[in-house]
Amino acid sequence: MVLLSLVLTSPVVIFGVYFLLRLVSKTSLLFIAKKWWRLLEDSCHVYQFYKIPKFNDHMQENQLYTKVVTYLNSLSSVEDSNYANLFTGNKSNDITIVLDSDQVVTDTFLSARVYWTNEKSKTGSTTLVLKIRRRDKRRILRPYIQHIHTVFDEIEQRRKEVKLYINAETQPEKNGRWISVPFTHPSTIETTVIDADLKNKVKSDLESFLKSKQYYQRLGRVWKRSYLLCGPSGTGKSSFIAGMAKFLNYDIYDIDMRNVTDDSDLKMLLLQTTNKSMIVIEDLDRFLVEKSTAVTLSGILNFMDGFFSSCGEERVMVFTMNGKDQVDPAVLRPGRIDVHIQFPLCDFSAFKNLANSHLGLKEHKLFPQVEEIFQSGASLSPAEIGEIMISNRSSPTRALKSVITAMQSNMAARVVNKIPRSASARVVGIEDSGESAGLYSESVHTVREFRKLYGLFRSKSSRKEAMDIDLQDKEYQRQSS
Ligand SMILES: Nc1ncnc2c1ncn2[C@@H]1O[C@H](COP(=O)(O)OP(=O)(O)OP(=O)(O)O)[C@@H](O)[C@H]1O
Numbered sequence: 001m002v003l004l005s006l007v008l009t010s011p012v013v014i015f016g017v018y019f020l021l022r023l024v025s026k027t028s029l030l031f032i033a034k035k036w037w038r039l040l041e042d043s044c045h046v047y048q049f050y051k052i053p054k055f056n057d058h059m060q061e062n063q064l065y066t067k068v069v070t071y072l073n074s075l076s077s078v079e080d081s082n083y084a085n086l087f088t089g090n091k092s093n094d095i096t097i098v099l100d101s102d103q104v105v106t107d108t109f110l111s112a113r114v115y116w117t118n119e120k121s122k123t124g125s126t127t128l129v130l131k132i133r134r135r136d137k138r139r140i141l142r143p144y145i146q147h148i149h150t151v152f153d154e155i156e157q158r159r160k161e162v163k164l165y166i167n168a169e170t171q172p173e174k175n176g177r178w179i180s181v182p183f184t185h186p187s188t189i190e191t192t193v194i195d196a197d198l199k200n201k202v203k204s205d206l207e208s209f210l211k212s213k214q215y216y217q218r219l220g221r222v223w224k225r226s227y228l229l230c231g232p233s234g235t236g237k238s239s240f241i242a243g244m245a246k247f248l249n250y251d252i253y254d255i256d257m258r259n260v261t262d263d264s265d266l267k268m269l270l271l272q273t274t275n276k277s278m279i280v281i282e283d284l285d286r287f288l289v290e291k292s293t294a295v296t297l298s299g300i301l302n303f304m305d306g307f308f309s310s311c312g313e314e315r316v317m318v319f320t321m322n323g324k325d326q327v328d329p330a331v332l333r334p335g336r337i338d339v340h341i342q343f344p345l346c347d348f349s350a351f352k353n354l355a356n357s358h359l360g361l362k363e364h365k366l367f368p369q370v371e372e373i374f375q376s377g378a379s380l381s382p383a384e385i386g387e388i389m390i391s392n393r394s395s396p397t398r399a400l401k402s403v404i405t406a407m408q409s410n411m412a413a414r415v416v417n418k419i420p421r422s423a424s425a426r427v428v429g430i431e432d433s434g435e436s437a438g439l440y441s442e443s444v445h446t447v448r449e450f451r452k453l454y455g456l457f458r459s460k461s462s463r464k465e466a467m468d469i470d471l472q473d474k475e476y477q478r479q480s481s
């Protein structure tokens, strides 16, 4: 009898259990059960909390924060949090999952479970909070943080893409002044047409800088190297900076001096830059002449000497100028900027390089004529010659003829306006620094403007002379090589 009732009821029981399990697994009941279980478990342990704020008291970005965020976003448990942000990755079909604020992510390390929360305060600043069981704390905290460093380095190595940071106008309500975008400039050191020897010198200088940490430490000096790129508009200074950053795999912090209010603002910006970065100030000569903000010369000099950035290291500073004539000698005094590189206008050899890269020409029957015009003193910037070649690339002969015509007009303008041979052929106004500036705009300029230009844009006539890489710190080179 008992057996019969068991046989009759068991399918009902089995079905009932099966139904219950399905219900639990298909609904939020399982989630709720897990949550209760965790709460129960939590209440049985004593926890230790560690905070990792995004910024320190001096508004410098906390490197550990950046590393932990990258680490957490790489964990599969981020997907399990209630809210997560989805972004496209480096490739268009990549998806990156990013932890949302106030969400808990769990991780396991050396069999210990830890919890992370990304807390956002009312002021908008974010802090990561690590929760570890007290009994695990001593055993795992240090190795765990070390593990995060290692994983972060591996991720960075894999995905490192150079970023360009630009300083926005003052935004006191926000943490940090820099806005970053992926740096996708196509220029490399190789694609910039400058003397091959000079290129190699710069590359080996950068390489020896990268290996010189101990050397700088021994000297008690900030591990930094500074470069001055000087030359007329359109000679490849900005392109070269892009090439240097890619060569070093450094992020670029491009300081727009118009958005720097005073010395302390400049200091603040510098404190917010990271190690392994390139800090760039373009058109420094123009800024020093115009003095459009309250930044003082001594503020700039302190910056150059690495005084402000003494709390960080592994930084390369690059300044560009169109000319040195109007710049305070203090800026240029020996030892202040380590390497001076002159960017000259095109000569015949640079022209041939451009013809090769832009038109695929190694030789052409018009080359002798072009050479002759160069010898007579005419010259244009690589940007101007490159522009003509690009717009006539379907017909190399037409391109060369256009270059010849442009150079002849340039020569004629010099004669009319008595511009000396050594003066720059760049004939656009000082304000007009864009490469799109008209090649033939010389006629609209007055003699006074040309004199002004001569003062600013004077360059040496010989390319060899001009390519003067002035490695002032000879001892540095010898020791670090
Ligand atoms: N030496 C060069 N080799 C190859 N391309 C060059 C060179 N100089 C200029 N160009 C080309 O001309 C354009 C302008 O160059 P770039 O902006 O680097 O000049 P610049 O010296 O920074 O000028 P500016 O002083 O006006 O800022 C770029 O598209 C670049 O590719």
Ligand SMILES: [Mg+2]
Binding pocket: 237, 238, 239, 282, 320
């Ligand atoms: Mg430039």
